[in-house]
Amino acid sequence: MQTFYRDTGAFLQRLNPLSKVLAFFPALVFVALVTDPWTPLAFIVLTAATVLVLGRVPFGYFLKVAGPLLLLVVGFLIFYPFVVRGELVAGSPVLFTLGPLTVYEAGILYALATALRIYALILLSLSFTLTTDATDFVRALVQQWRLPYKVGYGALAVFRFVPMLGSELAAIRAAHRVRGLSEGGGPRARYEQLKRYAVPLLATAVRRAERTALAMDGRAFGAYPERTYYRRLRFAPRDVLFVGGFWTVCLLIVLALNAAGLLGPLVLLQTT
Amino acid sequence: MIGQAPAGRRGKLAGWSTRDLLVVAAIGAALGVALIPVTYLGLTLMATLGPFLYALSTSLSRVPSVMTMYVVRRPGAAVLGALVAGLVQVPFTPTGWVILVAFALSGAACELPFLLTRYRRFGLPTLMISGAVAALLGLALQYVPFGYGNLALLVQLALILTAAAGGALITGGLAKLLADALAKTGVLSGYAVGQKRQEV
Numbered sequence: 001m002q003t004f005y006r007d008t009g010a011f012l013q014r015l016n017p018l019s020k021v022l023a024f025f026p027a028l029v030f031v032a033l034v035t036d037p038w039t040p041l042a043f044i045v046l047t048a049a050t051v052l053v054l055g056r057v058p059f060g061y062f063l064k065v066a067g068p069l070l071l072l073v074v075g076f077l078i079f080y081p082f083v084v085r086g087e088l089v090a091g092s093p094v095l096f097t098l099g100p101l102t103v104y105e106a107g108i109l110y111a112l113a114t115a116l117r118i119y120a121l122i123l124l125s126l127s128f129t130l131t132t133d134a135t136d137f138v139r140a141l142v143q144q145w146r147l148p149y150k151v152g153y154g155a156l157a158v159f160r161f162v163p164m165l166g167s168e169l170a171a172i173r174a175a176h177r178v179r180g181l182s183e184g185g186g187p188r189a190r191y192e193q194l195k196r197y198a199v200p201l202l203a204t205a206v207r208r209a210e211r212t213a214l215a216m217d218g219r220a221f222g223a224y225p226e227r228t229y230y231r232r233l234r235f236a237p238r239d240v241l242f243v244g245g246f247w248t249v250c251l252l253i254v255l256a257l258n259a260a261g262l263l264g265p266l267v268l269l270q271t272t
Numbered sequence: 273m274i275g276q277a278p279a280g281r282r283g284k285l286a287g288w289s290t291r292d293l294l295v296v297a298a299i300g301a302a303l304g305v306a307l308i309p310v311t312y313l314g315l316t317l318m319a320t321l322g323p324f325l326y327a328l329s330t331s332l333s334r335v336p337s338v339m340t341m342y343v344v345r346r347p348g349a350a351v352l353g354a355l356v357a358g359l360v361q362v363p364f365t366p367t368g369w370v371i372l373v374a375f376a377l378s379g380a381a382c383e384l385p386f387l388l389t390r391y392r393r394f395g396l397p398t399l400m401i402s403g404a405v406a407a408l409l410g411l412a413l414q415y416v417p418f419g420y421g422n423l424a425l426l427v428q429l430a431l432i433l434t435a436a437a438g439g440a441l442i443t444g445g446l447a448k449l450l451a452d453a454l455a456k457t458g459v460l461s462g463y464a465v466g467q468k469r470q471e472v
Contacts, residue, residue, distance in 0.1 A: 150285055206299065
């Protein structure tokens, strides 16, 4: 299975994973609340620039990942205009009629704004995934944000199961095929199939978990209140620089949009 | 009983042995990996067929929380199961840590009904209520960013009903079916689900 992480050794990759969460979180909340199409657009550009410049993620690779997600934008454009609430489109010019369905201009604009907003949210989270090692993220959660280390290291131990689950699945499939069990069919057959794969997979996972737990207990996991770490993560000056810088740029973008009169009302402040 | 946590320890995760922790994590991880296609499907469904099927697909992604709670029956099991299922998805899905937060929140929502019964009832009704409550809370969170509040009223109503029914049947029902099928293999003999099975 392929992970999205690209270790280019660039600025973003060397940051503490949590500082990326801290930097992107206010932007994410803000974008989720705006109603105009320009703010999400600005944040889409900002995020793409951050990933490409500070993360040095190859441009082709970025397009390969972010491109298919544009499907979302297109999908919202198709679905939304037909089901938008009546009052929203009242008084707006009719674009075209399709049988009993009427499409208004306001409906299209609304769909566009929503689609762009969702795309901006996805890109903001994608930029984290592209530049962060998941195990470092868990380490940082344990060391900086006080996630109980038993949970964190339990999760890390189980991370190691993931590739094994893949080979396990291949073995189960081969075993079924040898016995001549067919694949496909109706919903009933699908459910049977799900059970045939899921149950043995879960059973091996649980067995392996119990053995691993025994091994961990044998090495005094969680026996002492004091915990030492092999890999230490910290908040360095560059983390402060990044979080502060990103917030400042976001603020400037919002102020600029506001000055240009492009910033629509926020959802929470709307009266409708 | 084997794997019991040492007596007298207090604080966070009291009563959780390493074994419980890893069993929950393993179930969460296995289902989390299995749910990766569902996350992608959810993204495309949302794009092509709208919020209805999306609401159903998120019900599917709550199966790990309810299932781990049903198996281990300890406070926090639903949140932990969801947390691991979400963590496993972080490197493999474009939505990264945001999906982790979403999983953690819906895990907490699944936990709520069990908390209200003070972790004493684990029958099918409780599991279904847990799934439905989580689905409704999840839908409420999507209202603002996805702009559902601006959909026609009837569509909104249908959406709420679909989410509740989907949560009850898919999350609650499937979690019980899977856990019971798993218990039949005997690997859960250390837990209440497996023991009831052996008495019969």
